[in-house]
């Protein structure tokens with residue numbers, strides 16, 4: 001029998017705890033596949049953040065550190081500066097990265113810290129039960145914007161566009177996981193990001209537009225369509241910054 | 247062995263380099279800036295890395311990452327910055343990571359001032375961050391001790407896998423004194439860091455974590471931490487006693503201890519046999535040493551550059567069996583030996599009446 005698809009070595013056999021239709025799981029798998037394909041499993045250290053992916057260290061078959069809310073880029077900096085020949089990545093939600101951890105992410109990018117950031121943007125706080133995130137769309141209903149996000153709640157932040165303006169940022173891309181074609185593109189972007197780090201070109205980040213069917217109050221399929229039809233209008237997909245030859 | 251004239255902050259930094267500091271992360275704040283400046287200049291030459299973080303919050307989390315990666319790491323700050331670091335300190339303690347944190351205290355609360363103080367005692371010894379945890383807290387009282395304690399701090403941190411705080415103050419950090427640059431000799435066997443996250447080559451993954459969602463598991467983790475803290479309390483109390491046979495004891499640490507020594511000299515001239523109990527570890531606190539002196543002593547006088555913090559631990563040790571007096575200053579004012587003497591004489595005269 002020819003096996004054409006197996007579990008990536010960089011994933012453990014622990015079943016994900018994510019809700020049905022949540023794309024955190026797909027993102028995990030893509031990272032693991034990329035790390036395997038680049039042969040980096042033995043030298044990679046991942047940093048789990050606070051949010052629904054707080055248990056990421058249970059799922060990646062890699063050395064992992066768990067970081068305080070928002071501080072993953074600082075923790076990753078500490079690891080990378082200590083062990084410059086290792087591969088270090090963070091896995092962060094939008095609350096983690098764009099709210100409490102905005103300072104840490106901007107400065108890690110500004111320093112050109114040679115780490116890779118996987119940024120899961122589901123435009124809401126998943127783990128704490130669906131409160132407004134900095135990435136929540138205008139008009140979007142959350143438990144703390146029950147009437148929909150309005151002007152007084154501020155405007156959604158476009159993190160990739162912002163970070164792409166920094167000289168230290170080498171590779172910045174936004175992808176989604178709404179259909180197999182997008183998944184393939186997302187994997188390519190993740191591979192670029194890790195390759196940029198491997199080649200010591202500087203800070204790399206892939207923003208993944210992700211679903212939160214549970215807190216959006218949508219079925220999995222409708223949630224995917226929401227990403228495709230609504231989210232990508234405000235958060236356009238694409239590569240915002242890319243070094244030559246990657 | 248070279249003996250040189252050096253600023254306290256610089257002696258501390260030099261000792262850290264010699265003890266094998268690999269990565270330093272910090273953010274400028276007076277009165278400890280010379281620590282970072284010295285390391286920026288000298289650590290790279292010694293094969294280490296200096297990085298100025300964007301904030302104390304980031305600095306302590308960088309320390310967390312580096313400690314998890316298994317290298318010797320340190321940060322330094324003063325009151326307002328240490329307050330920002332409390333989040334990370336709690337995580338470092340929770341994940342049982344070895345790290346050295348220096349607090350050169352200045353007056354507070356809030357932005358306070360930049361003059362020396364000892365008003366972060368509660369924060370250092372009773373927690374500061376969230377959760378049940380302890381730091382080992384060393385209190386040097388000279389430039390030489392800043393040097394010696396820094397080396398010791400790295401060893402204690404590695405041996406117990408626990409953060410160690412060096413609690414100095416602006417006076418010690420800024421003063422120049424002669425210091426003998428002793429070579430680094432580990433005070434403990436340095437355990438292999440086979441728990442560190444350095445890539446899983448040849449083994450199953452290592453995880454650095456302080457999350458225990460199952461209450462039973464968190465309870466067991468708390469128990470484990472407290473078993474370790476009990477061991478530290480049994481083995482690591484450090485204290486200096488000057489004039490064992492005294493009838494009246496000053497209790498003071500750091501700069502206050504040095505000032506107390508002068509008062510003791512004055513009192514001797516007046517025929518009063520006073521001595522000094524100087525806690526070198528503020529946690530674990532030398533309660534037993536103080537208790538031993540209760541029967542032989544007529545009383546205790548606690549001197550602090552604060553409105554009264556350590557005095558509570560002294561009172562706890564004395565348990566009401568003898569009077570515990572307190573003389574404190576605040577605002578960055580260093581207590582003068584003459585004023586302490588006057589207050590002490592009042593006590594003695596009052597008692598004689």
Ligand SMILES: Cc1ncc(C[n+]2csc(CCOP(=O)(O)OP(=O)(O)O)c2C)c(N)n1
Nearest residue numbers: 050051052069093094095096124125126127
């Ligand atoms: C300092 C601190 N503040 C608040 C929290 C509570 N908290 C846990 S997860 C979370 C939001 C996470 O949202 P996001 O990063 O978007 O990830 P998601 O759960 O959506 O995947 C918050 C606020 C915390 N753990 N620590």
Ligand code: SF4
Nearest residue numbers: 018019022052126212
């Ligand atoms: S709450 Fe939302 S983000 Fe969290 S696992 Fe469920 S669907 Fe995913």
